[in-house]
């Protein structure tokens with residue numbers, strides 16, 4: 001998930017100039033919800049909701065089932081009328097403008113294609129109704145077919161194609177009219193992961209090329225993080241937080257958002273102000289600097305002479321490195337020949353020369369709070385936290401990828417001992433579930449940068465989990 005957050009940061013950083021109209025006091029929003037409430041009988045589906053969405057935004061609505069995402073979109077498209085409050089489009093109040101008079105197109109969560117029309121005709125339908133000339137329609141439909149990779153199915157009827165293909169037809173149909181504002185309710189839900197990712201990039205591309213404003217509902221957080229300029233996280237008819245994907249991920253404003261987006265560890269405790277610098281870490285680890293990378297690989301013992309296999313001759317080595325590596329991976333001896341000066345490796349032996357103490361109190365960022373946990377548990381240091389939280393019950397929200405796991409006590413500002421209960425191997429990363437001494441479970445995630453990771457740490461092992469004083473976000477309970 002952090003990759004995704006970083007990607008979208010990179011995406012917005014690359015755009016010239018940076019696209020963030022929501023920070024520009026002079027920017028005029030395209031869509032404005034002003035204290036909008038929608039009730040069905042005595043049930044409140046949308047609760048005094050206020051939000052601005054700007055032209056050319058790719059705006060994602062995220063939230064659990066039933067929180068009001070579709071209702072919000074249906075009001076925007078004109079299929080529902082707010083019970084209270086107003087909706088403005090381009091500064092004009094549109095509460096009573098019928099759907100077909102709004103420059104808005106909506107692809108419904110349960111879209112329906114015309115069963116008696118071919119794929120081609122389904123996509124052309126709206127254009128024909130608008131009275132476009134046939135050359136224009138031909139070109140436009142071909143373009144949409146290409147975009148959604150449906151060229152081969154143009155002549156088929158909806159019942160002759162798969163569910164994912166039908167969804168792409170619906171998407172092509174809603175894009176064909178090039179609306180100014182496109183509302184997409186779970187547009188990619190029926191696509192397999194790979195096609196879904198490709199279509200996400202196509203959507204971003206279309207969005208950039210056409211300047212369309214997109215509002216998308218998705219249950220897939222990664223999708224929201226990938227495509228969106230901003231994400232709104234909803235709960236029971238309200239918006240809990242609206243921000244860029246990176247902010248939503250790295251600085252959630254509540255336990256609800258932290259817990260809803262991505263994987264997170266929630267460590268509860270009582271906050272106290274950090275008046276005095278934290279005591280130095282245990283001397284036993286004073287030599288070990290905080291590892292830049294997770295320790296799992298580097299903690300493996302260096303090869304002993306007995307480990308070495310016979311060395312290939314020069315020709316054999318060349319042959320292996322040039323061709324066989326692709327199939328067999330690097331030569332095991334080649335790996336073993338390389339015990340580099342590994343600054344990331346934890347102190348293993350008495351011979352290791354002393355290294356500077358990275359966890360001396362002066363090195364821990366000042367300020368913030370300490371979080372007292374159960375008896376016998378060391379307090380957690382959260383240097384970036386608001387000291388005003390002192391005296392309150394708080395939750396430290398900590399992403400698993402910010403937690404390291406090692407056999408030796410790490411030199412990070414926070415270090416807790418526990419036992420490995422479970423290991424989930426996810427291909428690119430492994431997640432270790434560690435039970436702390438007070439019974440709390442904590443997840444530590446590590447990138448599998450080598451093809452066959454040495455399973456140095458395994459089930460039931462006693463390990464340390466570590467994280468820096470700025471790794472987490474402290475939230476009020």
Ligand SMILES: Nc1ncnc2c1ncn2[C@@H]1O[C@H](COP(=O)(O)OP(=O)(O)OP(=O)(O)O)[C@@H](O)[C@H]1O
Nearest residue numbers: 040043045063064065066067068069070071072109
């Ligand atoms: N016409 C209706 N009459 C009564 N209740 C409704 C109506 N439409 C929606 N609701 C209720 O309003 C709430 C919000 O529904 P909505 O369809 O907006 O949810 P959603 O966030 O889109 O959920 P999902 O992710 O499951 O699609 C739900 O509790 C739903 O039951």
Ligand SMILES: [Mg+2]
Nearest residue numbers: 069070071109
């Ligand atoms: Mg819905």
